[in-house]
Amino acid sequence: MKNKASELSVIIKKILPQIESYIETSMSGRGKVLKQELASKLSGDLNLTKWIKEGGINEDNVSGFLKTYLDNSQRMHHPHYIGHQVSSSHLASAVADFISGAINNPMAIYEMGPSSAVIEQTIINWMLQKAGWFVGDSIEDFTQKDGNGSGVLTHGGSIANLTALLAARARIAPEAWDQGNPGDLVVMGSEVAHYSIARAISIIGMGNRNLVSVPTSEMEVLKPEHLENVYRQTIESGKRVMAVVANACATSTGLYDPLDEIGQFCNENELWFHVDGAHGASALVSNKEKHFMKGLQRADSMIWDTHKMLRTSTLCAAVLFKNGNSLANTFQQKGSYLFHDKEKPGFDLMPYTIECTKSGIGTKLFWVLAAEGEKGLSDYIDNQYSITRKFHEMISTHPDFECPYYPEANIICFRYVSGEDGNDYQLALRNELVKQGDFYITSTEIGGVRYLRMTVINALTKEEHISNLLKEIISIAND
Numbered sequence: 384m385k386n387k388a389s390e391l392s393v394i395i396k397k398i399l400p401q402i403e404s405y406i407e408t409s410m411s412g413r414g415k416v417l418k419q420e421l422a423s424k425l426s427g428d429l430n431l432t433k434w435i436k437e438g439g440i441n442e443d444n445v446s447g448f449l450k451t452y453l454d455n456s457q458r459m460h461h462p463h464y465i466g467h468q469v470s471s472s473h474l475a476s477a478v479a480d481f482i483s484g485a486i487n488n489p490m491a492i493y494e495m496g497p498s499s500a501v502i503e504q505t506i507i508n509w510m511l512q513k514a515g516w517f518v519g520d521s522i523e524d525f526t527q528k529d530g531n532g533s534g535v536l537t538h539g540g541s542i543a544n545l546t547a548l549l550a551a552r553a554r555i556a557p558e559a560w561d562q563g564n565p566g567d568l569v570v571m572g573s574e575v576a577h578y579s580i581a582r583a584i585s586i587i588g589m590g591n592r593n594l595v596s597v598p599t600s601e602m603e604v605l606k607p608e609h610l611e612n613v614y615r616q617t618i619e620s621g622k623r624v625m626a627v628v629a630n631a632c633a634t635s636t637g638l639y640d641p642l643d644e645i646g647q648f649c650n651e652n653e654l655w656f657h658v659d660g661a662h663g664a665s666a667l668v669s670n671k672e673k674h675f676m677k678g679l680q681r682a683d684s685m686i687w688d689t690h691k692m693l694r695t696s697t698l699c700a701a702v703l704f705k706n707g708n709s710l711a712n713t714f715q716q717k718g719s720y721l722f723h724d725k726e727k728p729g730f731d732l733m734p735y736t737i738e739c740t741k742s743g744i745g746t747k748l749f750w751v752l753a754a755e756g757e758k759g760l761s762d763y764i765d766n767q768y769s770i771t772r773k774f775h776e777m778i779s780t781h782p783d784f785e786c787p788y789y790p791e792a793n794i795i796c797f798r799y800v801s802g803e804d805g806n807d808y809q810l811a812l813r814n815e816l817v818k819q820g821d822f823y824i825t826s827t828e829i830g831g832v833r834y835l836r837m838t839v840i841n842a843l844t845k846e847e848h849i850s851n852l853l854k855e856i857i858s859i860a861n862d
């Protein structure tokens with residue numbers, strides 16, 4: 384393929400029918416959801432060494448390569464894809480990816496991508512508005528107003544969590560930017576905070592033993608009655624609490640921590656309150672489900688992945704702050720939060736992100752919204768949350784299965800309990816199921832007990848699919 388726009392059109396025209404057919408087959412539910420070859424066989428089938436050495440991909444041979452590539456890809460649009468918390472993406476998001484890839488605008492500096500920079504800021508304002516942290520009349524108003532929050536899009540929730548914790552550090556120990564950590568800082572958080580929180584604490588240089596656990600219930604929901612005790616013990620040991628982190632919702636169960644009570648405790652003790660809403664913040668878009676985020680108004684920061692429940696392709700997340708200056712202070716920039724000043728037609732995001740070169744990831748969510756509107760996204764979230772409760776009813780009333788809790792979001796955990804039912808056995812069932820490739824589910828431990836787990840993230844997954852899943856698990860168990 385030559386580096387010419389006309390050749391791009393030729394290749395795209397050539398591969399589009401293949402991609403269309405791949406997605407249509409996936410959506411129809413025909414065939415397997417996943418085929419996994421040994422990595423060494425797959426790299427050979429893909430002919431990787433030859434392509435890398437010799438080049439020469441063109442309109443005549445691209446289909447052969449793509450066929451092998453697609454045959455060995457996870458079918459995220461298959462109704463039997465009920466695995467990780469990664470969206471069965473809306474295809475409008477692929478349009479954004481294609482445009483971004485083709486024009487390549489690294490928009491963290493306004494002049495390197497004015498359109499995508501404006502889209503990112505408008506998307507941030509939209510998200511702030513959903514969080515109740517935007518006071519302007521129009522999300523296209525980019526002037527910083529008193530009472531407006533701030534935020535930036537990141538390549539994923541892990542970077543978003545890291546950014547939020549850096550902002551918390553900038554408040555309690557602004558000197559740390561120049562001098563290093565003072566050594567007495569800890570973060571309090573749920574025992575089951577996502578691992579990116581512990582990682583962020585290590586990356587910041589605090590050492591992850593300075594993540595102080597707050598006990599949780601049997602179903603791993605943070606128990607706010609323990610906050611006072613853990614806090615007292617922490618300060619008596621000479622430490623200062625940099626932030627308190629809550630799950631909205633927890634990765635393994637999809638259950639929400641009680642944000643309102645945790646927030647009240649944080650506000651009374653003047654502690655930075657961070658809400659990890661990577662998965663569950665999308666409830667803010669649904670009038671029916673947003674009550675799970677009650678208490679967010681007491682938080683200082685939150686994160687929100689769009690590639691989970693807002694239907695974008697990977698990867699796009701937001702870190703949002705209630706206070707407009709929090710983001711600006713994070714990386715010790717001079718001056719107040721910068722929207723466009725008189726000399727510049729727009730705004731540079733670069734001073735406010737970990738990432739230097741950043742792609743126009745806001746365009747993914749923009750395209751999904753432009754296709755479906757807010758109502759479409761809200762209906763999707765309502766549907767996924769409510770159908771998950773129906774699936775829970777089906778599984779928990781089945782004599783061969785048990786479910787440990789009633790789902791709040793679109794994540795269900797369950798165990799096969801007919802006959803052998805130990806932890807290793809659940810894992811073996813899952814492994815065999817995934818090996819057979821007809822269904823893709825995950826597995827998790829809650830309080831030391833192993834469960835099968837599904838994230839009902841595909842709008843095409845219906846009762847019949849779950850019924851077939853249960854039959855297949857029983858059949859594997861009987862074999």
Ligand SMILES: Cc1ncc(COP(=O)(O)O)c(C=O)c1O
Pocket residue numbers: 468538539540541542544577579630631632633634659660661662688700
């Ligand atoms: C609660 C929570 N926080 C953070 C993350 C990390 O997000 P990402 O995978 O976008 O880095 C996840 C991922 O599943 C999550 O569930």
